[in-house]
Amino acid sequence: MSSPKSAYSIPTKKGKLDTHIFVVWVDNESGVLARVVGLFSGRGYNIESLAVAEVDATKNISRITIVTTGTPQVIDQIKLQLKKLVPVHKVADFKREDKNVIFKEMALLKIVAQKKKIDKCLKECKKFNPVILDKTNKSVVVQITALRREIDKMSKKLKPYGLTSTSRTGAIAMTRGAQTFK
Amino acid sequence: MSKLYTGAEIVFKCLEDQEVEYIFGYPGGAVLPIYDELKNHSSVKHILVRHEQGAGHAAEGYARSSGKPGVVLVTSGPGATNVVTALTDAYMDSIPLVCISGQVPTHLIGTDAFQECDTTGITRPCTKHNWLVKDIKELPKVMHEAFKVATTGRPGPVLIDIPKDIQFAKTNYTKFKKEKKLNGKIHNKFSENEINQLIDLISKAKKPVVYTGGGVINSGPQASETLKEFVRLIGFPITSTLQGLGAFPGDDNQFIGMLGMHGTYEANNAMHDCDLLINIGARFDDRITGKIDEFSPKSKKVHIDIDPSSINKIIKVDLAIVGDVNEVIMSAIKKINKKQNGLKDSNKQRISKWWEQIQKWRTKDSLGFINSDKEIKPQHAVKRLYELTKNQDTFITTEVGQHQMWAAQHYKFNKPNRWMTSGGLGTMGYGLPAAVGVQIAHPDKLVIDIAGEASVLMTIQEMSTAVQYNLPIKIFILNNQYMGMVRQWQELLHEKNYSESYSEALPDFVKLAEAYGCKGIKADNPDELDDKIKEMIDHKGPVIFDCHVDPNENCFPMIPSGKPHNQMILGPSDKEENKITGKGKSLV
Numbered sequence: 114m115s116s117p118k119s120a121y122s123i124p125t126k127k128g129k130l131d132t133h134i135f136v137v138w139v140d141n142e143s144g145v146l147a148r149v150v151g152l153f154s155g156r157g158y159n160i161e162s163l164a165v166a167e168v169d170a171t172k173n174i175s176r177i178t179i180v181t182t183g184t185p186q187v188i189d190q191i192k193l194q195l196k197k198l199v200p201v202h203k204v205a206d207f208k209r210e211d212k213n214v215i216f217k218e219m220a221l222l223k224i225v226a227q228k229k230k231i232d233k234c235l236k237e238c239k240k241f242n243p244v245i246l247d248k249t250n251k252s253v254v255v256q257i258t259a260l261r262r263e264i265d266k267m268s269k270k271l272k273p274y275g276l277t278s279t280s281r282t283g284a285i286a287m288t289r290g291a292q293t294f295k
Numbered sequence: 296m297s298k299l300y301t302g303a304e305i306v307f308k309c310l311e312d313q314e315v316e317y318i319f320g321y322p323g324g325a326v327l328p329i330y331d332e333l334k335n336h337s338s339v340k341h342i343l344v345r346h347e348q349g350a351g352h353a354a355e356g357y358a359r360s361s362g363k364p365g366v367v368l369v370t371s372g373p374g375a376t377n378v379v380t381a382l383t384d385a386y387m388d389s390i391p392l393v394c395i396s397g398q399v400p401t402h403l404i405g406t407d408a409f410q411e412c413d414t415t416g417i418t419r420p421c422t423k424h425n426w427l428v429k430d431i432k433e434l435p436k437v438m439h440e441a442f443k444v445a446t447t448g449r450p451g452p453v454l455i456d457i458p459k460d461i462q463f464a465k466t467n468y469t470k471f472k473k474e475k476k477l478n479g480k481i482h483n484k485f486s487e488n489e490i491n492q493l494i495d496l497i498s499k500a501k502k503p504v505v506y507t508g509g510g511v512i513n514s515g516p517q518a519s520e521t522l523k524e525f526v527r528l529i530g531f532p533i534t535s536t537l538q539g540l541g542a543f544p545g546d547d548n549q550f551i552g553m554l555g556m557h558g559t560y561e562a563n564n565a566m567h568d569c570d571l572l573i574n575i576g577a578r579f580d581d582r583i584t585g586k587i588d589e590f591s592p593k594s595k596k597v598h599i600d601i602d603p604s605s606i607n608k609i610i611k612v613d614l615a616i617v618g619d620v621n622e623v624i625m626s627a628i629k630k631i632n633k634k635q636n637g638l639k640d641s642n643k644q645r646i647s648k649w650w651e652q653i654q655k656w657r658t659k660d661s662l663g664f665i666n667s668d669k670e671i672k673p674q675h676a677v678k679r680l681y682e683l684t685k686n687q688d689t690f691i692t693t694e695v696g697q698h699q700m701w702a703a704q705h706y707k708f709n710k711p712n713r714w715m716t717s718g719g720l721g722t723m724g725y726g727l728p729a730a731v732g733v734q735i736a737h738p739d740k741l742v743i744d745i746a747g748e749a750s751v752l753m754t755i756q757e758m759s760t761a762v763q764y765n766l767p768i769k770i771f772i773l774n775n776q777y778m779g780m781v782r783q784w785q786e787l788l789h790e791k792n793y794s795e796s797y798s799e800a801l802p803d804f805v806k807l808a809e810a811y812g813c814k815g816i817k818a819d820n821p822d823e824l825d826d827k828i829k830e831m832i833d834h835k836g837p838v839i840f841d842c843h844v845d846p847n848e849n850c851f852p853m854i855p856s857g858k859p860h861n862q863m864i865l866g867p868s869d870k871e872e873n874k875i876t877g878k879g880k881s882l883v
Contacts, residue, residue: 120784122586123857143427148419155420186607193604199424199444 128184132161132209134216134286135191136294140200141167141175148198149177158183158191162218162261162283174202178285180209180261205294213289219282220264225252226275234274237267260284299465302431302457303332306395309438310339312471315366317342317357317735319350323370324410325397328462342735342764345756347374349728351381352754355390356732359715360690362515364391364445365732371397372410375456376417380722383421385452387719388538389513391445392452394422400460401429414456423451431464439471449602450513483601485618490626492614493573496595497631498642500571502649503531506554509538509718510576510600510620512711518621519543519711522575525624528631530643532653534562536577537703537718545707551653552662555583556854557700560661560863561653563852566591567860568652574598576620579609580719589859599623661852662704665867671821673698673773673844677705677745680771683828689713690733690742694726694750697779697850702745724753727770731757734766741769741832748774748841749798758811761837769831770839772804775846783849804841811839819843 139145146165153160161180168176181191188206195204207214224234231253235243241257241264248254257267261284268279288294300308306329310318319342322330333341344350347369354365365385369378375396385392399408415427424444426437437455445453497503505526511518519542526533526549533543534554543550552559554566563585566572572594577583584590587609596612598605599620606615616623664674677698691706692715693699699716708714715733717725726744734742744751751772761768781796808815814834818827818841831838851866 120788120856122581122584144415144419147416151419186611190604190608193606197423197602197604 128186130182130184131188132180132182133188133191134207134209134214134284135177135179135181135195136205136207136286137177137179137195138202138204139175139177139198140202141173142200145175145200146177148200149179149195152194152198153179153181153191156190156194158187164283164285178283180284203294207286207288214286215289216260216284216286217258218261218264218284219256219258220267221246221254221256221280222268222271222276223252223254223278224271224275225277230274234271234276237270237274241267297467300468301328301332301465302428302434302462303328304335305431305434305466305468306438306457306462307332307336307339308468309435309442309471310366311336313364313439313442315339315364318366318368319344319353319357319732320368321345321347321350321370321374323372323374323397325371325399325459326368326374326395326457326462327397328459329368329395329397329457341368342731343760344728344731345759346754347377348380348724349731349754349757349760351378351392351394352384352722352725352728353732353735353757353760354392354394355381355385355388355725356692356715356729357736358385358390358392358732359512359729360712360733361736362712363736364393364442364450367392367394369394369396370410371399371414372412374410375414376412379417379421380720382418382452382454384717384720384722384725386421386423388717389450389509390452391450393441393445394418394452394454396454396456397462398427398456398458401458402460404458414454418454421452422454425454425456427456427458428461429458431461431466434461434466435468435471449510449605483618483622485616485623485626487626489614489616490623490630493597493616493627494630494634496571496597496614497529497531497573500531500595501645502565502569502652503529503571503573503646504551504565504569505529505531505533505573505575506535506566506577507533507539507542507575508536508577511539511542512576514576514601514620516711518576518619518624521621521624521628525628528628530646531573532565532650534558534565536580536583537716539577540703541708541711541714544709546709551657553703554860555580556585557704557850557852558854559704560659560852560865561656563854563860563863564656565653569594572596574600574612575624576600578605581609584609585854586857586859591860659865661863661865663866664848664851666821667845668821670845671819671824671842673701673775673848674705675821676771676773676824676842676844677701679824680743680745680828681706683825684741684743684832688740690715690730690737690740692716692726692729692733692742692744694744694746694753695721695723695780696747696750697775697783697848698745698747698750698773700780700850701773706745723747723750725750727751727754727768728757728760730768730770731760731764731766734761734768735764738766742767743769743771746770746772747779748772748776748801748804749778752802755807758808758813758837758839762812766837767835768837770837771831772839772841773844774801774804774841775844775848776801777846779848780850786849787855804839808839811837813837813839815839815841817841817843 241259358365554562598612730744805815
């Protein structure tokens with residue numbers, strides 16, 4: 114058993130990583146996103162995706178949705194550290210596997226190809242509520258909403274059919290049923 | 296129509312309403328309107344430092360020793376960046392600071408204007424919160440909220456960045472009323488059930504230990520009184536972190552010394568072998584825990600802290616009580632007195648064997664050292680300093696390094712707020728400016744900075760501040776010509792390759808003192824030490840005391856890193872054993 118020469122302790126085994134979705138309600142003021150993101154980078158937490166927009170214009174509240182991975186202890190820390198930030202009102206956290214929560218991402222896909230191939234693409238997209246936003250005889254821009262890994266799969270699949278450009282949002286989340294998070 | 300005030304006037308109106316008496320600062324272009332307004336507010340006195348870092352540390356010393364928030368005023372750009380070290384230091388050690396910084400006028404923000412920097416961006420990770428005030432109407436609200444954030448919950452530094460045009464702009468000011476209700480970021484809602492569980496654990500423990508930290512000090516002087524009552528009531532041994540020293544009397548028999556990397560043998564072994572560990576206002580810092588996997592393996596752990604994010608951050612605990620230390624232990628005392636009257640006697644019997652064990656550990660005399668009659672041993676110097684100052688109310692600050700640990704080990708503190716040291720960040724150069732701040736808060740008390748010659752040179756310019764305001768601080772330098780702690784680690788970890796840890800061209804500290812217009816004293820012989828210390832104490836003005844000590848002395852005991860509490864390296868009297876476990880040395 115050899116130990117490095119250091120005045121600090123040696124890292125111990127890491128636990129199992131879980132994927133969690135944090136929903137954070139914040140005051141929509143300048144610098145607030147930097148505070149939240151800075152907390153993650155400063156403490157070495159990971160951000161898989163991020164989505165943010167104002168949801169209440171009169172109360173000036175923005176809703177930030179962050180997908181992250183960590184050990185249960187780290188997930189707990191993220192939640193408690195977020196709650197300490199002054200502009201943060203409340204923090205909800207859900208496991209990705211949570212059946213009571215809906216997670217969705219949106220993607221815009223630009224396909225440049227012959228009509229035949231474009232039609233094929235649109236067929237593939239059918240499951241994911243496709244909306245055609247723009248169409249020429251050489252190209253199409255289509256909007257789909259799906260889960261992260263479904264969009265991953267779609268981009269892979271559509272590449273050979275002429276998918277040239279993808280733009281994606283981070284995941285957003287909402288609980289099922291009549292209840293809201295207090 | 297009510298009277299309109301300028302931003303600069305509003306800054307002072309808020310300071311007056313917050314009952315601020317002193318601000319520590321340094322002027323510059325972007326804060327001139329505030330400095331111009333200073334003359335109209337006689338209740339707020341400005342202390343001119345020589346470097347903005349000094350202002351920050353002085354404010355920390357002021358805050359730590361008085362319990363009031365420290366206020367700092369600096370200019371934009373370099374003024375703000377210079378204060379960053381002090382803000383980070385205050386953030387790590389939970390010291391309430393309010394820093395006001397000037398900023399270039401609003402219309403120049405983002406243009407790389409002269410002395411512009413992104414102050415709120417730079418200080419975001421080292422403050423509890425910060426504000427860039429872009430609208431004069433916001434200023435009064437922001438000022439008062441800043442004080443609230445800095446002083447409530449777990450205290451810490453905040454910063455308000457005020458552009459120069461905002462300092463000139465005018466608005467209304469309505470007098471501030473202190474709210475009784477505290478904001479949503481404060482957590483003091485522990486339940487009766489939790490207190491019952493605590494008492495249940497206390498009454499069952501056979502090998503308990505209480506481990507206290509800076510949170511007790513931050514909870515106010517009353518918390519220390521309550522702690523004393525609590526610990527005497529339950530009869531448990533008590534140890535303390537570096538920041539918690541003074542919350543419980545250092546010369547009391549129930550106190551088993553500081554714990555952690557340079558803590559006593561008895562404290563660290565008690566932590567390792569205990570069956571109940573009660574953490575009050577401490578945060579399981581890595582200098583305390585040693586190897587996490589083997590930290591106190593047999594104990595039930597209780598954690599009392601006002602900051603919920605401290606709980607389970609490093610060590611999983613069995614019972615967490617989130618609340619103000621004073622209130623939590625107060626309700627525990629009440630419960631014990633009311634319901635479990637029998638606990639007092641039966642408990643002491645149950646833990647009597649544990650006390651016997653602790654006495655055995657104590658006989659190791661882990662703080663012992665081999666004294667010399669030729670050279671001054673640094674430990675001896677601190678001990679003499681303690682003996683010669685213990686009869687008066689003395690405030691000690693330190694720099695960072697070996698001298699800091701010797702001060703913590705050999706100076707016994709009996710009251711809270713008497714010990715100011717940079718623990719979390721470990722900022723060399725903290726002690727001298729902190730002493731300035733402490734002396735401002737306690738003009739008639741003896742204030743001593745136990746320093747190292749390397750640390751003190753980092754902020755030595757603040758002697759000029761001490762002389763200007765006639766602050767009789769005593770700078771007691773344990774001069775070993777080395778960055779001692781660096782050298783100690785190089786000795787133990789890097790085969791005695793003393794890379795750059797020797798100071799070649801040290802100044803003559805006596806002449807340096809004279810150059811600043813204060814008194815210099817030099818001692819290099821154990822025989823003259825006492826007389827010279829007395830001379831230092833009796834001198835009415837500031838003193839630099841150059842105490843030449845054995846340059847080869849190391850700080851023991853010590854827990855090598857990656858080792859649990861029960862595997863300590865003891866001092867020179869333990870040399871034989873040391874050689875056998877020679878391998879352990881390289882693991883530090």
